[in-house]
Amino acid sequence: MLKIIDLKAEINGKEILKGINLEINPGEVHAIMGPNGSGKSTLASVLAGRDLFNVTGGKVIFKGKNLLDLLPEERSREGIFLAFQYPVEIPGVSITNFMRAALDEHRIHKGLKPMPAMEFLKYMKQKKALVEMDAKLEGRAVNEGFSGGEKKKNEVFQMAMLEPDLAILDETDSGLDIDALKVVANGVNKLKTNDNASIVITHYQRLLDFIVPDVIHVLYDGRIVKTGGKELALELENSGYDEIKLEADKLNN
Amino acid sequence: MANYMIQKEKIKDNLLSLYSKENDFLLNKRLKTTLSNIITEKEIPNIKDEEWKKTSLNGIFKHKFEKGKKINVPNEFVNTFSFNDSDADRLVFVNGIFIAEKSKITQKLNNIYVGSLKDGLKTHKEIIKENYCKTDIHKQNFFTAINSMYSENGFFVYVPDNTILENPVHIVNFVHGDNKKVFSQTRNLIVAGKNSIIQLISSYHSLSEDFTLNNVATEFIAGENSSIKYYIFEGEGNLASIINNVSVNQQKGSSFKTNTSMLCGNLVRNEIHVKHEGEHCTTDLQGIYLPDKEQHFDNFLNINHGKPNCKSNQLYKGIIDNKAKAVFLGKVYVAKDAQKTDAAQSNKVLLLTDNAKSFSRPQLEIYADDVSCAHGSTTGQLDKEALFYMKTRGIPEAKAKTLLMTAFIGDVLDKIEISSYKDYVKYLVNKRLKGQKVEGLCTLKICPSC
Numbered sequence: 001m002l003k004i005i006d007l008k009a010e011i012n013g014k015e016i017l018k019g020i021n022l023e024i025n026p027g028e029v030h031a032i033m034g035p036n037g038s039g040k041s042t043l044a045s046v047l048a049g050r051d052l053f054n055v056t057g058g059k060v061i062f063k064g065k066n067l068l069d070l071l072p073e074e075r076s077r078e079g080i081f082l083a084f085q086y087p088v089e090i091p092g093v094s095i096t097n098f099m100r101a102a103l104d105e106h107r108i109h110k111g112l113k114p115m116p117a118m119e120f121l122k123y124m125k126q127k128k129a130l131v132e133m134d135a136k137l138e139g140r141a142v143n144e145g146f147s148g149g150e151k152k153k154n155e156v157f158q159m160a161m162l163e164p165d166l167a168i169l170d171e172t173d174s175g176l177d178i179d180a181l182k183v184v185a186n187g188v189n190k191l192k193t194n195d196n197a198s199i200v201i202t203h204y205q206r207l208l209d210f211i212v213p214d215v216i217h218v219l220y221d222g223r224i225v226k227t228g229g230k231e232l233a234l235e236l237e238n239s240g241y242d243e244i245k246l247e248a249d250k251l252n253n
Numbered sequence: 254m255a256n257y258m259i260q261k262e263k264i265k266d267n268l269l270s271l272y273s274k275e276n277d278f279l280l281n282k283r284l285k286t287t288l289s290n291i292i293t294e295k296e297i298p299n300i301k302d303e304e305w306k307k308t309s310l311n312g313i314f315k316h317k318f319e320k321g322k323k324i325n326v327p328n329e330f331v332n333t334f335s336f337n338d339s340d341a342d343r344l345v346f347v348n349g350i351f352i353a354e355k356s357k358i359t360q361k362l363n364n365i366y367v368g369s370l371k372d373g374l375k376t377h378k379e380i381i382k383e384n385y386c387k388t389d390i391h392k393q394n395f396f397t398a399i400n401s402m403y404s405e406n407g408f409f410v411y412v413p414d415n416t417i418l419e420n421p422v423h424i425v426n427f428v429h430g431d432n433k434k435v436f437s438q439t440r441n442l443i444v445a446g447k448n449s450i451i452q453l454i455s456s457y458h459s460l461s462e463d464f465t466l467n468n469v470a471t472e473f474i475a476g477e478n479s480s481i482k483y484y485i486f487e488g489e490g491n492l493a494s495i496i497n498n499v500s501v502n503q504q505k506g507s508s509f510k511t512n513t514s515m516l517c518g519n520l521v522r523n524e525i526h527v528k529h530e531g532e533h534c535t536t537d538l539q540g541i542y543l544p545d546k547e548q549h550f551d552n553f554l555n556i557n558h559g560k561p562n563c564k565s566n567q568l569y570k571g572i573i574d575n576k577a578k579a580v581f582l583g584k585v586y587v588a589k590d591a592q593k594t595d596a597a598q599s600n601k602v603l604l605l606t607d608n609a610k611s612f613s614r615p616q617l618e619i620y621a622d623d624v625s626c627a628h629g630s631t632t633g634q635l636d637k638e639a640l641f642y643m644k645t646r647g648i649p650e651a652k653a654k655t656l657l658m659t660a661f662i663g664d665v666l667d668k669i670e671i672s673s674y675k676d677y678v679k680y681l682v683n684k685r686l687k688g689q690k691v692e693g694l695c696t697l698k699i700c701p702s703c
Contacts, residue, residue: 050641092659
């Protein structure tokens with residue numbers, strides 16, 4: 001589904017991604033872990049199409065298409081979804097209107113007509129239940145005045161609405177208490193099928209207790225330095241990143 | 254310099270030459286003398302005047318004006334610009350001239366008057382005499398002075414004590430140059446009795462692609478505990494300018510609210526002056542302005558808190574596109590005795606291009622010591638983070654921008670309480686923000702939204 005080949009990216013002349021290689025197949029959950037500043041969020045941003053970053057090399061093939069040639073909105077319609085680490089507040093734009101506009105675009109892209117209003121509301125209600133989102137939130141402006149937990153639930157709700165092929169969850173666990181974490185993880189798990197895939201970016205092993213990955217990658221200094229099964233998370237939890245850092249630094253020198 | 258002086262005299266001469274005699278509303282002899290003196294003494298406002306610093310009229314007065322004539326308005330246009338106001342009484346003016354046959358006046362009971370100011374002389378002469386220039390509107394500047402002296406007509410609404418005007422009154426103001434450069438004037442008076450309730454819409458439109466200047470002066474006398482809601486819609490053509498002055502006297506316990514939508518025009522200047530003459534008054538002035546191309550929109554709000562325990566609010570939001578320029582000057586004056594004044598002011602502006610300009614100047618002058626006065630002014634661009642966020646959900650950039658802009662001014666438009674008018678303004682604003690043509694209007698080549 002997704003193939004990243006030697007991807008390099010920089011910001012303001014500083015290279016952040018120094019050659020990432022990664023392949024994800026339908027039905028798989030990949031976790032990307034790593035210390036602060038290793039490039040995890042940059043990778044997520046580059047995949048979503050944030051123009052802050054300059055791609056200096058490599059390729060990303062998504063469902064046979066060259067992802068880097070597409071605009072962020074086109075990537076979304078092709079089936080990429082980024083759940084933000086810090087969801088943005090959009091004053092004055094209600095969640096209903098926001099999702100309506102987004103879903104219309106996705107449907108037009110698929111050659112479908114916009115969903116009739118009644119059907120849309122029903123569909124939205126169903127998806128909200130998935131993340132136990134408060135009904136009162138739908139009239140409110142997107143993320144405005146939301147708590148940390150509500151913002152993250154809103155991300156997973158949007159993911160449920162748009163049914164992406166590849167979801168990238170950028171530190172979805174940050175700022176969540178254990179109850180909210182369970183709700184959010186539960187939502188993500190319910191959305192999992194054999195045809196879609198996700199990339200879970202996280203610092204901690206905690207989230208991976210709830211969203212169990214098939215593969216774990218450790219990102220350090222812009223490169224994937226270690227790949228393993230879900231047991232790698234526990235290993236990291238016990239020993240920290242120091243050993244991996246040391247090894248990687250040795251290799252580089 | 255000398256040249257400039259001559260130029261200014263020329264402009265005055267040009268405008269004054271359009272009128273052979275003073276209007277019929279100067280029923281007070283002393284007023285006539287006062288006006289003559291003001292007109293002789295006052296100069297055409299220029300950028301040396303504190304309140305006109307950022308608004309130059311030089312571009313307008315490069316041209317010599319003729320007086321607007323009565324021109325037939327096809328029903329089609331009246332219908333198009335009536336904003337689905339089927340419940341409203343409608344007064345139609347062309348170049349300041351009242352068109353009775355296109356107007357619709359149903360509210361006449363209980364000595365209510367809705368109609369032209371000139372016709373009002375027949376039945377309500379004393380009330381006009383008592384209230385004409387009562388707000389001192391004629392002392393504001395040269396334009397309000399010549400308007401007071403020479404404007405030949407306008408609308409007049411009188412609602413007696415304890416009376417409710419059931420339906421809104423929509424005053425549709427057209428300008429039509431008929432291939433000439435035309436100057437026209439309208440003079441309006443609203444007298445609201447004690448405990449009365451009034452809703453009005455004044456809308457301004459062009460019927461031709463001519464260079465026009467419309468000098469409007471409107472006085473409100475808000476009686477005790479009266480409630481007035483006044484909506485202003487400005488959608489004249491790209492060559493059409495308006496100098497609009499609204500002056501208000503508020504008596505004890507009265508409420509005066511305006512909601513202005515500025516969508517199109519060449520140079521549009523709105524002044525709203527409000528004076529509290531009794532305690533417990535409420536004033537709420539809100540507006541949006543969306544100048545495009547090289548348009549110049551200017552709002553000057555001036556609230557005089559002369560009495561204690563009054564409340565005022567100013568909320569103006571602008572979205573400035575292309576090379577357009579917007580000016581906001583919001584004054585709040587709190588007199589020494591006006592304790593417990595509660596005044597708030599906010600001006601928020603979005604600049605869409607590097608060439609768009611916005612000048613915002615809040616000005617508080619406070620002489621009382623127990624007051625709450627807040628003001629804020631922000632100028633910025635569309636939130637890039639929000640745009641990216643929306644794009645990652647599949648929404649294209651243009652649509653995301655429209656959503657953000659619509660949301661930005663949404664709270665002001667939502668305050669409009671006449672739903673048919675609100676829907677219409679929202680429709681036009683939406684079209685305007687999307688850069689789309691308005692069906693039925695754009696074909697006239699005088700689209701009010703672009």
